[in-house]
Amino acid sequence: MARLPVYQRILEELLRSGTSTVSSELLGAAAQVNAAKVRKDLSLLGSFGTRGAGYDVAFLVEQIDRQLGLDREWTVVIAGIGNLGRALARSQGFAARNFTVAALIDTDPAIIGERIDGIDVRHPDDLPSIVADTSLSIGVITTPAPVAQRVADLLVDAGVRSLLNFAPRVLDVPPGVLLRYVDLSMELQVMSFYQARQLDAGPDARMPRIRSIGRTPAGPS
Amino acid sequence: MARLPVYQRILEELLRSGTSTVSSELLGAAAQVNAAKVRKDLSLLGSFGTRGAGYDVAFLVEQIDRQLGLDREWTVVIAGIGNLGRALARSQGFAARNFTVAALIDTDPAIIGERIDGIDVRHPDDLPSIVADTSLSIGVITTPAPVAQRVADLLVDAGVRSLLNFAPRVLDVPPGVLLRYVDLSMELQVMSFYQARQLDAGPDARMPRIRSIGRTPAGPS
DNA sequence: GTGTGTGAACTTGTTCACAGCG
DNA sequence: CGCTGTGAACAAGTTCACACAC
Numbered sequence: 001m002a003r004l005p006v007y008q009r010i011l012e013e014l015l016r017s018g019t020s021t022v023s024s025e026l027l028g029a030a031a032q033v034n035a036a037k038v039r040k041d042l043s044l045l046g047s048f049g050t051r052g053a054g055y056d057v058a059f060l061v062e063q064i065d066r067q068l069g070l071d072r073e074w075t076v077v078i079a080g081i082g083n084l085g086r087a088l089a090r091s092q093g094f095a096a097r098n099f100t101v102a103a104l105i106d107t108d109p110a111i112i113g114e115r116i117d118g119i120d121v122r123h124p125d126d127l128p129s130i131v132a133d134t135s136l137s138i139g140v141i142t143t144p145a146p147v148a149q150r151v152a153d154l155l156v157d158a159g160v161r162s163l164l165n166f167a168p169r170v171l172d173v174p175p176g177v178l179l180r181y182v183d184l185s186m187e188l189q190v191m192s193f194y195q196a197r198q199l200d201a202g203p204d205a206r207m208p209r210i211r212s213i214g215r216t217p218a219g220p221s
Numbered sequence: 222m223a224r225l226p227v228y229q230r231i232l233e234e235l236l237r238s239g240t241s242t243v244s245s246e247l248l249g250a251a252a253q254v255n256a257a258k259v260r261k262d263l264s265l266l267g268s269f270g271t272r273g274a275g276y277d278v279a280f281l282v283e284q285i286d287r288q289l290g291l292d293r294e295w296t297v298v299i300a301g302i303g304n305l306g307r308a309l310a311r312s313q314g315f316a317a318r319n320f321t322v323a324a325l326i327d328t329d330p331a332i333i334g335e336r337i338d339g340i341d342v343r344h345p346d347d348l349p350s351i352v353a354d355t356s357l358s359i360g361v362i363t364t365p366a367p368v369a370q371r372v373a374d375l376l377v378d379a380g381v382r383s384l385l386n387f388a389p390r391v392l393d394v395p396p397g398v399l400l401r402y403v404d405l406s407m408e409l410q411v412m413s414f415y416q417a418r419q420l421d422a423g424p425d426a427r428m429p430r431i432r433s434i435g436r437t438p439a440g441p442s
Numbered sequence: 443g444t445g446t447g448t449g450a451a452c453t454t455g456t457t458c459a460c461a462g463c464g
Numbered sequence: 465c466g467c468t469g470t471g472a473a474c475a476a477g478t479t480c481a482c483a484c485a486c
Contacts, residue, residue, distance in 0.1 A: 069417025083308030189226040196290025
């Protein structure tokens, strides 16, 4: 369910502010969704609420974590240590619960060997030996567009089964590899679309943008 | 329609590769959506295809641009010139067609005055005078989470009506202001969700994550 | 009384299948 | 003959409304 991470973010902030219990109405208001929707969503995971009282925040976070597969550790490799890669390597998002940056990759000799947040930048050729130590779950591509496909192939060869692509390039990956795009230009386009039309913000769906598993068929011969 | 920017990205790559015409089947394959869906989507904008032949790529790009509100210039202000802000300021995404970075904002005296990609970093206090020159359409928040809300308020006060928030914080904005989140930790959570369940990538929807216009009601008193 | 959990009505979005144009 | 455009069938997701647990 695509709204779970949104709830999670809100619940975490509630936790930080010391709130221990929350109603579907409140959660819905913060997530900008209907209260009934919140209840439906949460009831799919089980009956976690207390009638008349609401949901226990800490317990809920834990349950959602389990649903999101956050009850295990995910190792992340960042490929392309430019401005963006550096930003991500140091960012809170990756330092977050259950995600560890396990490797940084770049081809530039001037960058290789640099230490960012305790991790050494290494050459793509080292990928096999890196994987020998720790298997890598998620690859983050922050390279220039022209080399994004090549980097994706390398990561997939190294056994990475999920790719998060920040490069403005449509990538082709083998079946079974999960591919997701975060694209600045697309984000801006969506904003201009809604703003240009003075729209009511469109559907409240927020998360989905998953693209793959399964083949992007090659063009015609 | 949330899939338009996806089509746009693919069409641009087709243009670059010299393809002048494309079928709904091909476009659908690249965008990972059903061919019928592509036709439905495009037919909502008008009848642009040629039966038996397909769509003219260049013409289609132009039509979609118009739908996305990209027939005018959008000015972007980036608030928070850390690693991420710098990356975005220099990034291709913002250099793209119809988006111009018009201002960079930070409070750090060590950063103010620095020139990035031809734009001077200025203090938030200068916002009014900046707006006097060029009105700002879209605000991009790349500050640390704790100050994100304050920055959002400042931008809104300066007349910015659309916010793209990279800070891991739920923001509250007045009605009528469009708010959109790009959140690393959420992106990762979605990946882990799908990978943990070996899911088929879920719904092919990709873009929507629009959050606002309309009030985030304040909590109970 | 308050707020969850859930069947049932409704709305939205997707897919099918095919008529008709180039 | 290939491929678009589109009504009609279908599926998914959303909202309503209310019984019931606390």
